[in-house]
Amino acid sequence: MLAEERERGTPEHFADLRRSVGERTWSAEFQGVPASPEGNVIRREWLDRWRLPAMPTAPLRTVVGVDPSDSGHGDACGLVAASLTREGVVVVHRDISEPMTPERWARAAVELAQDLGASEIAVEAFTAREGYLSVVNNTLRRHRLTHPIRVTSWPPKGDTTGRGRGDALVRSTKLVAGLENGTVRIAGSLSTLEEQAVRWQGTQHQPDCIAALTVAHDVLVHSIGHMHIVSMADIERRAREGRRPPPPEWMRRRIGGLGR
Template identity: 65%
Template sequence: MSVTTADPTRLAAIRVQQAGRDRQKPISPAELARRIVRNYRITPAIELISDVISDAITQPGRRYVITTPPRTGKSVLVSRVGVVDALRRNPNAQIILASYSDELAQDHSREARAMIAEHSALLGYRLSPDKTAVGRWRVDGHAGGLLAGGINSGATGFGADLLLVDDPVKDQTEADSAAHRRRVINEFRSTLMSRVHPGGSVVLVMTRWHPDDLAGTLLRDEPDVWTHVNIPAVAEAGIPDALGRAPGVVMTSALGYTAAEFAAIRRSVGERAWYSLYQGVPAAPEGGLIKRDWLDQWRLPAAPTAPTKTVVGVDPADSGSGDSCGIVAASMTREGVVAVIADVSAPMTSDQWARAAVDLAVDVGASEIAVEGFSARETYQRVVKDAIRRTATPHPIRVTTWPPKGSGRGGGDAMARSSALLQGLETGTTRIAGHLPDLEGAAVTWQAGQHQPDALAALVVAHDVLVHAIGQQWGFASPLDSERRMREGTITSMPGYLRRRIGG
């Protein structure tokens, strides 16, 4: 039966229900986006970014770097709805929005203004009629508003309770220009950051085309200040994933991309663009000096259960003020393979890294802590020994500095010191046990001429100590048995003299 007339009572109830929903204020930027942006879809990635934006809006002094694949809805959420929501919560907030060009920043500004004009009743504010320029406007009756422009356009006469930087670099060509990278970094630091009010928050959204781009510089120079929120299209070992997915899990795409479609995109755009645009890392994780394939090919499922020796290697902080510090544990298996089993590298003071090294040694059963001691050998050794005395260690732990005096090891630059480790990772005599995402990510993005990541420097120390410990032990081997075990894959290599066959 068809109904040709509406029930007035039912229509009245629907209107009351709708009015109630309209009066109910959105509790997050994502929820606001769902209300005011047609067909806006909240995925797990959007929900996480929404939490980040909400935290930056409501809490003082936040610093975030966000990297996600294109077409996820992040710019709509951050640079349009984020502006609208920040002013909804505080109509006196001053916001600066910067992009690589005036046109892009003003496009975001124009859309934000349109949202305010259409949904002023829901938002609880409206635009000031006398301050309505596309790139500079204010909230009616309040001090808050927006200044939008290119990153090189300046921000004279305008402060920021919230600084949003969305796409400060246009493309790969700009990113590959050292001069352009310097201009962007200098403009960000000298102009934009100088406009941030005390307690103001900063959110940077960008594609990581180059290791020394703006995001890379901030994360390297101020690791204890900036939080990196990376959401790769496909979770992969060695790539940070803020969603915490297992390797191989594809993100829920706002546009509905499947695993097969992401694979097709990867084939189409090439490896560098894939990892920069879709995975959030500035170099393909197959690696520069260290290849991703090496780590995956030789990976161990877990740490060895009965190692012959376990060492914690430390690349200490340069000062006592909380610099980046590398602390890595590795074990030698009975087959002579170095297994990298743990990484707790982080910014730490001298007391903190010494205690962290001791705690790790206790956790993994290490018999030695070896500290890289080029600059302050005796001081580092004393600091670690003091930490051991303050800890109830269940077994003796020897403290050494590396390289040993008079050994002739450790000479040359970081590349030279790492040569044995690189060879071991390539041939399988050094393997990652399980998954160590931060260490692996740092390893495969390390390029010649760059500062060596602290975790990798610590691994160089642990690896060298373990490899040279082999020479301190006697052992006997059957060439035929070793050949059999090599075929079975239980050992990864044999010296040439064991493989050589004698005729007759």
């Protein structure tokens, strides 16, 4: 019997498994209890335990997640930015959720992505998929961008892996586990998002900011293992052809003082 097989079934093995999947999944899948014994879905002590003093430098990827609203009266739009670090941690660092019309949240999403260097705006689109994508893409075309930004729907169209299935609680399972075990962390303080997060119970409507964060988190974790290196020569060629903005000055510098 291999050492790994011998370790399975030991108290230490189950303790590690419980930490990795989080209390809610542990209760539902291994204890037969669908709700966490604490009641609320997300606990404040998790957010404080893993909190970062500031956003880490040079993240691998940044995504703006959107839970869209259809009016600016009472119907809040969830609008959150999160980034993936080199250590595989998803860091939540911006939340500008509030009631907004589609035109307003589309503009806010584009401006936020531009400001943060985000490569993607992912919009939750269980309904009105084409309409939501159209309003964001039209807004994107009216802006002078300093870097490419793609607009996608979530769950991805044609996905067969089950992303986005189930109710809000099920869709948030991996996000909640990440907040508990430290693979998802908040940079600084996001008071409104945090307050809504810790008040949320599974029987209630999911806060719009948490719905948006669920989207951004899912997109980031599914990008792990699918990243590729972009050729600097290819970037410059596309800029000359007018297919993208020229790279910033720091990307055009040469090592060893050889000039540009």
